[in-house]
Amino acid sequence: MYAWITKYASPRYAYNLACRLTPWFAWSAALLFIAGLYGGLVYAPPDYQQGDGFRIIYVHVPAAWMSLFTYMVMAGAGAAGLIWKTKVSDAVARNCAPLGAAFTFLALCTGSLWGKPMWGTYWVWDARLTSELILLFLYLGYMALQSAIEEKRTAARAGAVLALVGVVNIPIIHYSVIWWNTLHQGPTITLTGAPTMATSMLIPLLIMTLAYMCYFGAVLLVRVRVDILAQERNSTWVREVVAEAGG
Amino acid sequence: MGNITAFLAMGGYARFVWPAYGLTLLVLTANVMLPLWRERALRRRLRRRHNQERA
Numbered sequence: 001m002y003a004w005i006t007k008y009a010s011p012r013y014a015y016n017l018a019c020r021l022t023p024w025f026a027w028s029a030a031l032l033f034i035a036g037l038y039g040g041l042v043y044a045p046p047d048y049q050q051g052d053g054f055r056i057i058y059v060h061v062p063a064a065w066m067s068l069f070t071y072m073v074m075a076g077a078g079a080a081g082l083i084w085k086t087k088v089s090d091a092v093a094r095n096c097a098p099l100g101a102a103f104t105f106l107a108l109c110t111g112s113l114w115g116k117p118m119w120g121t122y123w124v125w126d127a128r129l130t131s132e133l134i135l136l137f138l139y140l141g142y143m144a145l146q147s148a149i150e151e152k153r154t155a156a157r158a159g160a161v162l163a164l165v166g167v168v169n170i171p172i173i174h175y176s177v178i179w180w181n182t183l184h185q186g187p188t189i190t191l192t193g194a195p196t197m198a199t200s201m202l203i204p205l206l207i208m209t210l211a212y213m214c215y216f217g218a219v220l221l222v223r224v225r226v227d228i229l230a231q232e233r234n235s236t237w238v239r240e241v242v243a244e245a246g247g
Numbered sequence: 248m249g250n251i252t253a254f255l256a257m258g259g260y261a262r263f264v265w266p267a268y269g270l271t272l273l274v275l276t277a278n279v280m281l282p283l284w285r286e287r288a289l290r291r292r293l294r295r296r297h298n299q300e301r302a
Contacts, residue, residue: 041268042254052258059271102274110267117263219278226286233293242293 009086011228012237018225025218032211039204047201056114058204062212064107067135068170070100070216074142075167078160087231088224090156093163094146095223099216101139108132119183127176128184131169138166152231 040058047054074096080089111129112122123129142159149155177186189195195202232238257264 046258051260053260053263055257055260055264056267059267063271099278102278106271106274109270113263113267113270117260215275219282222279222286223282226282226289229286229293230289233289238293239297242290242297 009084009088011087011232012235014088014091015225015228015232015241018221018228022218022221022225025214025221029211029214029218032207032214036204036208036211039207044201044204045198050118053114053117054201056110057201058208060107060110060114061205062209063103063110064132065209066212066216067100067104067107067132068173069213070096070103071135071138071163071166071170073220074100075160075163078156078163081156082160088228090152090160091224091227091231092220093160094156095220095227097139097142097146097159099219099223101136101143103212103216104132104136104139108136115183124183126182126184127180128173128182131173131176134169135166135173138162138169142166 036058040055044055044058046052074093077089077093077096080086081093108129111132115124116122142162145159145162146155149158176182177184188197189202189205197205229238229241255261255265
């Protein structure tokens with residue numbers, strides 16, 4: 001087990017793997033985005049209550065889901081870094097934060113643009129919106145912590161602890177619309193029940209979600225490989241990689 | 248033409264739908280470009296240092 005982790009978590013191996021995997025994620029994301037945008041903006045019929053305004057769902061819901069998913073990846077990689085002390089898991093964790101913050105920011109902004117015509121306000125302090133805003137602050141706090149601590153290992157350890165403590169916010173966000181009486185609507189799609197949404201509207205949403213997942217994978221891989229290159233800049237293999245590229 | 252105008256009007260919700268999509272496009276594109284630029288700058292810096300050491 002330990003030998004297996006050491007091999008896959010070696011920066012050189014992870015760098016090569018990231019380089020090889022990036023195009024697969026990037027091309028999948030590009031194709032899924034084209035299909036999802038066509039599906040969401042053209043193919044899906046207007047909603048009987050919200051008209052064409054509901055189409056914001058195709059950028060809002062995937063961003064909101066990814067804001068939670070990215071946080072779990074960040075906390076998971078942080079925990080792996082605490083347990084196995086692997087440099088690569090630290091790199092994964094710290095490179096999740098800006099992406100997660102971007103998804104959270106998008107979820108809040110697109111939600112606000114959706115709230116104005118449907119609820120009559122850009123913002124309300126209800127449980128779902130407030131807990132999502134706290135998630136944004138968790139990401140920003142994590143990033144501030146990373147840049148405040150000079151030593152990378154210490155920064156990663158402190159960040160992992162912060163991320164793990166912040167995990168309590170994730171179920172709060174998820175169940176906020178059930179636990180509290182919120183303006184935000186309840187879940188349309190759940191893992192257990194049938195979705196309360198027409199198939200022609202649901203399929204583009206699922207495609208967009210897959211697109212966001214692949215996008216996240218591609219950008220995270222690029223970020224991690226740049227991070228590894230910078231961390232390992234004095235090692236022989238990085239010199240070889242840089243020299244190979246020519247110029 | 249009428250089809251395109253109707254599409255852009257988004258049933259009267261154009262000023263909410265398009266900013267949401269536009270902002271998403273902007274933020275997602277920036278998140279792709281920034282690490283790629285950083286990678287290019289880093290590789291250039293490392294290569295220059297590498298060449299200096301060999302010379």
